[in-house]
Amino acid sequence: MRGHRRWAVGAGHFGLIAAFTVFTAFPFYWMLITTFKRTSDLLNRTNNPFIYNEPPTLENLRVLFFDTLFMRWLGNTLFVGVVVVVITLALALPAGYALARLTARWGEQLGIGIFLTYLVPPTLLFIPMSRVVGDLGLQDSIWSLVLVYPSFTVPFCTWLLMGFFKVIPRDLEEAAMIDGHSRLGAFVKVVVPISMAGILTVVIFTLTLVMQEFVYALTFITAARNYTVSVGVPTFLVHGDVYFWGSLMAGCFIASAPIAILYNLFVDRFIAGFTVGAVKG
Amino acid sequence: MATLEGSAAAAARPGALARLADHPTWLGALMIGPAVLYIVLVVGVPFGLALYYSVSDISMGSRTLGFVGLKNFASVVQTTKFQASLRNTFVFAIVAQVLVMVLGTILALALLRDFRGKWFVRLLILLPWVAPISLGTIGWLWILDSTYSVINWALEAVGLVRADGGFMWLGVPYLAMGSVITVHVWRILPLATVILLAGLTSIPQDIHDAAQVDGASFSRHLFQITIPLIRPIMLVAGLFGLVFAFTDMIVIFVLTRGGPYDTTQVLATLAFFTGIQGGDIAEGAAVALFLFPLLVVVAFAFLRVARRSEVT
Numbered sequence: 001m002r003g004h005r006r007w008a009v010g011a012g013h014f015g016l017i018a019a020f021t022v023f024t025a026f027p028f029y030w031m032l033i034t035t036f037k038r039t040s041d042l043l044n045r046t047n048n049p050f051i052y053n054e055p056p057t058l059e060n061l062r063v064l065f066f067d068t069l070f071m072r073w074l075g076n077t078l079f080v081g082v083v084v085v086v087i088t089l090a091l092a093l094p095a096g097y098a099l100a101r102l103t104a105r106w107g108e109q110l111g112i113g114i115f116l117t118y119l120v121p122p123t124l125l126f127i128p129m130s131r132v133v134g135d136l137g138l139q140d141s142i143w144s145l146v147l148v149y150p151s152f153t154v155p156f157c158t159w160l161l162m163g164f165f166k167v168i169p170r171d172l173e174e175a176a177m178i179d180g181h182s183r184l185g186a187f188v189k190v191v192v193p194i195s196m197a198g199i200l201t202v203v204i205f206t207l208t209l210v211m212q213e214f215v216y217a218l219t220f221i222t223a224a225r226n227y228t229v230s231v232g233v234p235t236f237l238v239h240g241d242v243y244f245w246g247s248l249m250a251g252c253f254i255a256s257a258p259i260a261i262l263y264n265l266f267v268d269r270f271i272a273g274f275t276v277g278a279v280k281g
Numbered sequence: 282m283a284t285l286e287g288s289a290a291a292a293a294r295p296g297a298l299a300r301l302a303d304h305p306t307w308l309g310a311l312m313i314g315p316a317v318l319y320i321v322l323v324v325g326v327p328f329g330l331a332l333y334y335s336v337s338d339i340s341m342g343s344r345t346l347g348f349v350g351l352k353n354f355a356s357v358v359q360t361t362k363f364q365a366s367l368r369n370t371f372v373f374a375i376v377a378q379v380l381v382m383v384l385g386t387i388l389a390l391a392l393l394r395d396f397r398g399k400w401f402v403r404l405l406i407l408l409p410w411v412a413p414i415s416l417g418t419i420g421w422l423w424i425l426d427s428t429y430s431v432i433n434w435a436l437e438a439v440g441l442v443r444a445d446g447g448f449m450w451l452g453v454p455y456l457a458m459g460s461v462i463t464v465h466v467w468r469i470l471p472l473a474t475v476i477l478l479a480g481l482t483s484i485p486q487d488i489h490d491a492a493q494v495d496g497a498s499f500s501r502h503l504f505q506i507t508i509p510l511i512r513p514i515m516l517v518a519g520l521f522g523l524v525f526a527f528t529d530m531i532v533i534f535v536l537t538r539g540g541p542y543d544t545t546q547v548l549a550t551l552a553f554f555t556g557i558q559g560g561d562i563a564e565g566a567a568v569a570l571f572l573f574p575l576l577v578v579v580a581f582a583f584l585r586v587a588r589r590s591e592v593t
Binding site (some may be wrong): 013014016017020021023024025026027028030031034042043045048049050090091092094095097098099101102103107110112114116117119120121122123124125126127128129130131132147148150151154155158177182183184208211212214215218219229230231233234243245248249251252255256257259260261263264267268 | 299303305306308309310312313315316317319320323324326327328330331334339384387388391392394396402403404405406407408409411412413414415416417418419420421423424428429431434438467470471475479521524528529530531534535548549552553556557562565566569570572573576579580583584
């Protein structure tokens with residue numbers, strides 16, 4: 001009887017996990033399948049869509065890489081990502097350290113205040129932002145994105161780094177300061193080098209946030225060649241009523257999968273950052 | 282502020298620079314200053330402008346701003362489009378977030394158990410959250426396509442609908458709302474799940490063991506021990522999710538553009554279509570500002586949670 005029950009619980013558990021996994025992963029599986037399908041296969045309603053009724057093809061990938069601006073969009077995204085990473089680190093590293101060590105009560109409140117700005121959504125700011133960007137002469141330039149993206153990367157990364165610096169033992173800096181370093185010197189020469197894990201986390205999150213951003217890029221950029229990948233694919237590979245589903249799905253899959261796997265390695269740190277204050281530890 | 286002034290005097294003595302690099306308060310202010318300044322410039326200033334635009338007669342071409350008081354709000358509120366959007370925003374956000382919390386709790390409890398290949402399952406479950414949202418949603422656009430929907434094909438294949446009788450997932454009012462809610466749940470569920478999982482794993486095993494020894498039933502264990510213990514973290518997950526749901530426009534923009542007949546139009550998409558595509562910056566800003574009271578409520582709730590967990 002006991003064995004029976006355990007088996008039933010195990011099967012139920014497996015079924016539950018399987019159902020959720022299918023729900024979350026199916027669209028990506030579908031992108032992958034569609035990527036290699038011929039258009040004639042896709043657009044025949046009598047075909048079973050789960051299998052290859054005609055031999056698989058690389059034509060969709062060829063179209064994506066050579067007949068569209070996909071590569072250019074990837075390049076734009078990477079460029080914006082790298083510059084935003086540099087800006088974010090330059091601002092968030094010292095700010096995170098100051099919040100962790102150098103400020104007392106007002107610093108704590110300032111820290112929460114900075115974190116809360118992360119909650120201010122682009123949909124509240126994009127209308128005045130578009131005007132500001134226009135006045136600065138950055139309309140339709142990827143530099144507008146470089147300017148605006150730190151508005152959400154800096155608050156979150158400051159918060160994340162603050163958590164990191166808090167768990168570094170104070171003795172390390174104090175030893176460096178006894179050795180004649182100033183506090184600033186101790187931060188640069190001792191704290192930063194041992195915080196590489198935290199810095200790497202910030203780099204990954206900044207890159208993914210840049211890759212995901214949609215609203216600002218949609219608002220500021222109008223020329224196809226200046227788009228980032230998250231806006232270029234949905235707006236320019238969709239031509240009115242004619243969809244190149246194969247190439248479209250290929251673009252979605254290629255731009256999603258690597259960043260998803262990379263991000264997955266760091267997700268625990270991300271969650272720790274999100275839940276500071278709500279979980280003791 | 283008194284301490285700041287006191288240290289200013291101290292820092293002005295010989296060797297000021299070296300002292301500055303050592304003085305906790307001043308160095309702290311100096312290190313945090315640039316970040317705060319940047320945030321004020323790119324978040325605070327635009328927010329102030331949003332307030333200002335909403336009471337002005339600004340439009341895409343105009344260079345002059347005239348003050349018109351609450352006229353924009355008054356004219357926006359009267360339109361049926363706005364009223365529909367307001368209603369849709371609440372339906373969309375609340376239904377989606379309730380589903381996310383219920384499903385997220387179930388999934389997190391299921392993931393608490395160890396099993397083989399768990400890391401891979403976790404990767405698959407996290408995909409919707411970590412992939413760029415607009416691209417994931419394009420995947421759904423194909424799955425929900427009016428002619429080639431794989432769901433319709435499957436329903437036909439098992440005989441649940443007649444051939445050519447498939448659903449117009451994004452073309453019929455209630456169904457379209459159901460579809461955008463489903464896709465939004467799909468995208469937020471992973472985040473809620475991992476946050477709740479972090480909360481569940483932080484409960485010491487002794488507590489579960491003690492409940493087991495006392496012979497607590499499954500439902501009692503769940504509702505009287507586990508859920509109360511993770512309540513703060515559930516609140517955090519719920520609040521973040523609510524902000525995303527109320528303010529996000531990507532899923533709806535990609536799937537339906539607010540259609541059919543504005544039945545999936547929400548405040549965020551309406552603000553975009555009015556302020557950016559329509560060029561009426563003033564009215565667009567007014568629409569977007571209706572999101573603000575909600576954010577204030579969430580921020581206060583978040584602060585209360587943060588403060589309470591500090592005390593315990």
